[in-house]
Amino acid sequence: MTTNRRDFLTAAVTAVGAAVTPDLSHAHEHDHEHQAVPSDPTLRVKALESLLVEKGLVDRSAVDTLIDAYEHKIGPRNGARVVARAWVDPAYKQRLLTNSDAAMAELGYGGLQGEHMVVIENMPKVHHLVVCTLCSCYPWPVLGLPPVWYKSAPYRSRAVIDPRGVLREFGLELAADVEVRVWDSTAEVRYLVLPERPPGTEALNEEALAALVTRDAMIGVAKVMPPQEGGRK
Amino acid sequence: MNGIHDMGGMQDMGPIENEKNEPVFHARWEGQVYAMYILSGAWRKWNIDRARYERELIPPAEYLRMSYYEKWLTGFVELLVGRGLITRTEAESGVPSADSHKATPPVSADMVLPMLAKGRPAMRNVAVAPSFHVGQRVRARNMNPITHTRLPRYARGRTGTIERDHGVFVFPDTNAVFQGEKPQHVFSVLFTARELWGEQAAPQDSVYIDMWDDYLEPA
16 A cells, blocks of 8 residues: 555656646646646646546536636635624624624624634734644635735745744734734634724724735735725735 | 654744745645545545545655645545545556546536535534533543544653633544544643643743543543
């Protein structure tokens, strides 16, 4: 078994060859289908999909539906709506902090990789940061699938030992008297940061507030910024 | 397993690359790998702990070199072959073997969104007494299993405080090797940054780690 496994992996690795990590600085400047991404994983996955479809193990249209769901329906805009609601409705915020699953369900959010969610509140002197040092655990129903950096070795390794340095890399310098709490998602509980409502937003309605909330702020590597003069940047 | 995946506390892994306007999938094949893995889970031939374990078994140098979805692809093929949904020959050829009979996919397109909404809860509604209570001082056990565990190395032997009882969950260490769910309490345990990292850490900082009952002992 071990020999087979290693042999197979070696073959697989040889096959994916130059695939490695796409060059992120360029990957997005091109149409990925014919640029930047090496053809081999494309062909290999196409062959695997054909096999699974032919064997009746997977439905091809279900594959397309699932991809579409995470590309267009399930993403950080969901979490932003939760945050905005909490900002404008103190009773909702209380429910969100005490029974996060039920409060998320009120807005229609829950399910896969968010079956058990906990919301943690940032305050002037307390800053929360979420990581998964062991893999890539992340609250899918409200943030979608995690960005590459969240799943990468640099973030996973350093978030727990040097959170202030990590935040600095994201452009967030915390005062020395702020308490940093890092949440390592080692179990099946998924964490969402409730960021502080920025100043100067008293006149904004819930929808306008939601538009200010970023994915990074809900992971805890950024703060929500006030609306830019003359519109959002 | 003391594998490369257990990265908490390692240093010099390089800068964090925050890609602007990052797409959900960088190529079609990434989405296909993701979707096929999720959909195949409906055959119930494995569980999420086994799936994580398969990715942890990727040799360390390859683990670091591969992109995220390459790791998923490798782990997924191992699950399919290891649990008998496809053969190694089929995986390599991409063609069903002659004696392969055609199954009916358990998830059709119209079932996808309901499946996502339902999720796959790891919480179990069974009466299991917790060994610890909120506010109690505990120590993470010094244990080094050669198979799957969710007790990170950086916490082993360290002392913390139970902050919250999350309820009863499937235990990954046994579930990953198909030796039962062994449901037990999961706690959020607070470790001060200085307990974990010494004097270089800020005195008021802390790390909260979710830990199963079996990972802990009274301090």
